Amino acid sequence: MRIAIIGxxxxxxxxxxxxxxxxxxxxxxGVSALMRHDVVLSPAPPxxxxxxxxxxxxxxxxxxxxxxxxxxxxxIFHLAAIVSGEAEADFEKGYRVNLDGTxxxxxxxxxANLATAPRLVFTSSIAVFGAPFPEAIxxxxxxxxxxxxxxxxxxxxxxxxxxxxxxxxxxxxxxxxTVCVRPGKPNKAASGFFSNIIxxxxxxxxxxxxxxxxxxxxxxxxxxxxxxxVKAAAMGGAALGPRRALTLPGLSxxxxxxxxxxxxxxxxxxxxxIRREPDDSIRRIVSGWPRNFSATRxxxxxxxxxxxxxxxxxxxxxxxxNGRLP
Amino acid sequence: MRIAIIGxxxxxxxxxxxxxxxxxxxxxxGVSALMRHDVVLSPAPPxxxxxxxxxxxxxxxxxxxxxxxxxxxxxIFHLAAIVSGEAEADFEKGYRVNLDGTxxxxxxxxxANLATAPRLVFTSSIAVFGAPFPEAIxxxxxxxxxxxxxxxxxxxxxxxxxxxxxxxxxxxxxxxxTVCVRPGKPNKAASGFFSNIIxxxxxxxxxxxxxxxxxxxxxxxxxxxxxxxVKAAAMGGAALGPRRALTLPGLSxxxxxxxxxxxxxxxxxxxxxIRREPDDSIRRIVSGWPRNFSATRxxxxxxxxxxxxxxxxxxxxxxxxNGRLP
Numbered sequence: 001m002r003i004a005i006i007g008x009x010x011x012x013x014x015x016x017x018x019x020x021x022x023x024x025x026x027x028x029x030g031v032s033a034l035m036r037h038d039v040v041l042s043p044a045p046p047x048x049x050x051x052x053x054x055x056x057x058x059x060x061x062x063x064x065x066x067x068x069x070x071x072x073x074x075x076i077f078h079l080a081a082i083v084s085g086e087a088e089a090d091f092e093k094g095y096r097v098n099l100d101g102t103x104x105x106x107x108x109x110x111x112a113n114l115a116t117a118p119r120l121v122f123t124s125s126i127a128v129f130g131a132p133f134p135e136a137i138x139x140x141x142x143x144x145x146x147x148x149x150x151x152x153x154x155x156x157x158x159x160x161x162x163x164x165x166x167x168x169x170x171x172x173x174x175x176x177x178t179v180c181v182r183p184g185k186p187n188k189a190a191s192g193f194f195s196n197i198i199x200x201x202x203x204x205x206x207x208x209x210x211x212x213x214x215x216x217x218x219x220x221x222x223x224x225x226x227x228x229x230v231k232a233a234a235m236g237g238a239a240l241g242p243r244r245a246l247t248l249p250g251l252s253x254x255x256x257x258x259x260x261x262x263x264x265x266x267x268x269x270x271x272x273x274i275r276r277e278p279d280d281s282i283r284r285i286v287s288g289w290p291r292n293f294s295a296t297r298x299x300x301x302x303x304x305x306x307x308x309x310x311x312x313x314x315x316x317x318x319x320x321x322n323g324r325l326p
Numbered sequence: 327m328r329i330a331i332i333g334x335x336x337x338x339x340x341x342x343x344x345x346x347x348x349x350x351x352x353x354x355x356g357v358s359a360l361m362r363h364d365v366v367l368s369p370a371p372p373x374x375x376x377x378x379x380x381x382x383x384x385x386x387x388x389x390x391x392x393x394x395x396x397x398x399x400x401x402i403f404h405l406a407a408i409v410s411g412e413a414e415a416d417f418e419k420g421y422r423v424n425l426d427g428t429x430x431x432x433x434x435x436x437x438a439n440l441a442t443a444p445r446l447v448f449t450s451s452i453a454v455f456g457a458p459f460p461e462a463i464x465x466x467x468x469x470x471x472x473x474x475x476x477x478x479x480x481x482x483x484x485x486x487x488x489x490x491x492x493x494x495x496x497x498x499x500x501x502x503x504t505v506c507v508r509p510g511k512p513n514k515a516a517s518g519f520f521s522n523i524i525x526x527x528x529x530x531x532x533x534x535x536x537x538x539x540x541x542x543x544x545x546x547x548x549x550x551x552x553x554x555x556v557k558a559a560a561m562g563g564a565a566l567g568p569r570r571a572l573t574l575p576g577l578s579x580x581x582x583x584x585x586x587x588x589x590x591x592x593x594x595x596x597x598x599x600i601r602r603e604p605d606d607s608i609r610r611i612v613s614g615w616p617r618n619f620s621a622t623r624x625x626x627x628x629x630x631x632x633x634x635x636x637x638x639x640x641x642x643x644x645x646x647x648n649g650r651l652p
Contacts, residue, residue, distance in 0.1 A: 091436075091492065110417075130568060134466075142468050144487070144569045151488040155481045161470070162477040166417065242456065243470045 001029045004073035006059060006105070007080030008036030011184060012123070014043055015226045016077060021048030026075060027234025035071055038080065059101035065108035075119045075233050078105060083189040084127055084149035084285075091148060098152035106159055110168040120160065120171040121232045124245060126218055128154040128175060129290045136294040139247060146288040157245040164237055164244050172237040174228055177220040177250030177305065181316040190285045194219065197255070198262055198313060201273035204326055210279035213255040216291035220250045220305040221315040228303055239301060249305040251312065252292035261309040265317070266325050327355045330399035332385060332431070333406030334362030337510060338449070340369055341552045342403060347374030352401060353560025361397055364406065385427035391434035401445045401559050404431060409515040410453055410611075413475035424478035432485055436494040446486065446497040447558045450571060452544055454480040454501060455616045462620040465573060472614040483571040490563055490570050498563040500554055503546040503576030503631065507642040516611045520545065523581070524588055524639060527599035530652055536605035539581040542617035546576045546631040547641040554629055565627060575631040577638065578618035587635040591643070592651050 003026065007013045013036070020031055036042045036054045045052040057064045059080065068076075080101065081087075087094030102122065109118060127150035128143040143154040153173075160171035182195035193210055194217060200207035220228075228248050237244050253261075263271045295303070306312045317323060329352065333339045339362070346357055362368045362380045371378040383390045385406065394402075406427065407413075413420030428448065435444060453476035454469040469480040479499075486497035508521035519536055520543060526533035546554075554574050563570050589597045621629070632638045643649060 140460075140468050142466050142569075143484075145484070146491065146568055148488055148492070151484050154484050158469075158471070158477050158480050158484075162474055165472065166474070242472055243468075 001026060001031050001074045002033045002035075002072055003031055003075045003077070004035040004037060004068055004071060005077045005079065006037045006068070007078065008054075009038035009040050009042040010079055011182060012179065012222065012225055012229070013038070013077075013079045015222055016079075016229055017042075017052070018046050019226050019230060021046040021050075021052070024049045026230060035068070035073065037068060058097070059104050060096045065101075065104040066112075068105070069108040069112045069118075073118055074116075075121070076105070077229055077233065078102065078120060078122045079229075081123070081153075082149070084147055085190045087149035087152065088147055088285075094148050094152060098149065099155055102156040103159060106163045106169060110163060117167055117170045119233055119236055120169045121229055122156060122160050122171060122173045123229075124153045124157050124173040124175045125150065126175050126177060126247070126290050126293070128157065128245075131288045133290055136252075136292040137247070137290050138294045139297045147285070161242060161244040165242055170237045171244050172232050172240060173245040174232055175245060175247045176225055176228070177218045177248060179222050179225050180219040180312060181221070181320070183222065183316070183320045190282055191217075191289075193282070194255075194258070197274050198258065198316065199320075201262065201270045202266060202317070202321065202326060204273070206273050206275055208277045209255065209274050210277060210282040211255065211286050212278075212283075213259060215286060216252060216254045217286075218250040218252050218290055218293055219309070219312060220248065221312045221319075223315050223319055224305040231303060235301070240297075246298050246301075246303075247293055247295045248298050249295045249303050250293065251306050251309060253309050258309050261313055265310060265313050270326060327352060327357050327400045328359045328361075328398060329357055329401045329403070330361040330363060330394060330397060331403045331405065332363045332394070333404065334380075335364035335366050335368040336405055337508060338505065338548065338551055338555070339364065339403075339405045341548055342405075342555055343368075343378070344372050345552050345556060347372040347376075347378070350375045352556060361394070361399065363394060384423070385430050386422045391427075391430040392438075394431070395434040395438045395444075399444055400442075401447070402431070403555055403559065404428065404446060404448045407449070407479075408475070410473055410475035411516045413478065414473055414611075417474060420474045420478060424475065425481055428482040429485060432489045432495060436489060436492075443493055443496045445559055445562055446495045447555055448482060448486050448497060448499045449555075450479045450483050450499040450501045451476065452501050452503060452573070452616050452619070454483065454571075457614045459616055462578075462618045463573070463616050464620045465623045473611070487568065487570040491568055496563045497570050498558050498566060499571040500558055501571060501573045502551055502554070503544045503574060505548050505551050506545040506638060507547070507646070509548065509642070509646045516608050517543075517615075519608070520581075520584070523600050524584065524642065525646075527588065527596045528592060528643070528647065528652060530599070532599050532601055534603045535581065535600050536603060536608040537581065537612050538604075538609075539585060541612060542578060542580045543612075544576040544578050544616055544619055545635070545638060546574065547638045547645075549641050549645055550631040557629060561627070566623075572624050572627075572629075573619055573621045574624050575621045575629050576619065577632050577635060579635050584635050587639055591636060591639050596652060
């Protein structure tokens with residue numbers, strides 16, 4: 001089985017490469033080759049029982065998607081995107097990368113006229129939803145995004161469903177919860193603070209909280225997120241029927257509950273490093289975000305995430321800090 | 327006020343031109359100029375108190391949208407589309423016209439960087455919805471189309487909302503009920519029979535019914551549809567908030583109820599001209615279509631349609647047959 005990962009240099013992409021290299025399989029068949037694709041250089045590849053190729057390229061440029069499809073992947077993970085803050089600030093870039101890039105990929109697959117439609121796991125986002133919301137967003141709630149990023153993701157979901165319905169691809173769009181705790185440096189996502197207020201204090205550094213601690217949001221760990229990707233790719237899209245976009249399970253909790261969990265695990269000295277510094281622009285963006293879901297379809301398909309924020313922090317400590325607390 | 331109508335040669339487009347020519351106004355301000363735009367020749371323009379220009383062009387070709395925007399319309403009605411059957415049969419043409427054409431228009435408006443964002447009334451469709459449905463589809467039900475046409479309309483709705491949110495345009499997407507009774511010749515829409523079984527027998531001709539008469543669907547007359555367009559343009563999109571797609575009111579009735587209304591109005595000799603000839607391809611398409619809506623938002627905004635199929639037939643007899651029954 002040949003696997004291509006677009007956006008392989010990103011946080012989730014690299015963790016996915018690591019998991020596949022460790023496991024050597026994706027569902028039943030063994031992995032025979034893996035292509036890492038990104039606009040930026042990927043980290044050094046991990047040791048793996050199969051060859052790992054690395055390609056630099058941008059799907060939104062002419063011919064790039066065709067090159068990727070010519071590599072004959074059986075499974076494509078498409079994780080590449082301009083994040084929400086940047087897509088909001090640079091309208092053209094957001095549409096070019098997040099919409100045209102994905103459409104180019106789907107078109108290249110369609111035009112290749114392959115004997116077997118490749119499997120495509122596309123990372124969508126809960127940003128496809130926009131306020132006002134019900135108490136918990138169900139699987140039949142409308143996608144009414146309040147950002148260009150969310151709009152681009154919602155459009156790609158529709159394309160993935162239509163190309164799948166026509167048999168050109170076997171696609172799935174996974175609406176990821178906000179991945180928390182994100183390791184590494186903050187990126188331009190407006191949701192960054194949800195991770196910053198845990199990761200930075202655990203590393204002995206100050207973190208800024210730009211919103212009230214009553215803000216409720218929807219989280220899953222990077223480990224759970226990689227698990228979603230692998231499970232979806234192994235399962236295939238047919239199980240979803242014609243609605244190929246799936247809201248994934250997560251944990252709904254408030255910032256206050258995040259901080260309380262951090263205090264239980266790491267103590268008051270650590271939570272003291274969280275500095276409250278309200279930012280109206282971030283507060284406004286976040287106020288339009290979903291807070292809670294009822295991810296019934298995904299649960300019925302066997303997807304699961306963490307059930308407490310303590311568990312999310314423990315996953316971070318295990319996977320990123322070698323189990324060490326300050 | 328300068329008004330451009332894209333798809334002006336179509337049935338609704340021409341009726342809209344006639345109404346504007348007759349009324350001379352759209353909401354408060356008088357109409358000063360009207361541009362009819364289409365890929366095919368429009369019918370002879372009606373007498374009007376303002377100049378009517380006619381342009382031949384295809385929005386999906388380079389530079390065409392820019393030309394239209396350079397004409398400086400205050401209000402744009404965008405009615406042009408490849409219909410459902412054709413978009414399903416010709417995948418590339420459907421995406422080119424229905425998606426790229428609309429996106430070109432939005433981009434031309436954005437790039438023109440106008441002092442006042444023009445008003446855009448875009449005709450969407452209930453084809454953005456796909457089965458399974460609740461008993462009546464509410465305003466918060468997801469768009470999960472089961473055709474490429476429905477997918478293209480749902481994508482354009484998302485674009486119209488995002489471009490409106492950013493202030494580039496003042497857009498609205500109107501999810502039209504199936505327009506019934508469509509005058510003129512049958513087109514390639516799979517929904518054509520809903521009109522054929524009324525129009526043709528009233529004209530003394532046979533009509534084919536390709537589905538069971540238990541099929542329930544959602545209808546409004548051409549007169550109601552033109553009324554929706556004019557009301558939306560006069561009102562502007564701000565009243566809709568950030569969710570710029572609006573499901574319009576209609577009448578939910580079965581084919582049997584359509585036929586019973588026709589019999590009440592025109593007698594048994596007329597309904598005898600309906601010939602049952604099941605067509606599996608049309609039955610399959612129609613089985614994925616919505617049957618009933620609860621169009622609460624639109625009703626609250628003052629949109630209204632017919633309340634019985636008898637009324638829909640009477641509108642047809644008045645507007646198309648000069649009040650004459652066979």
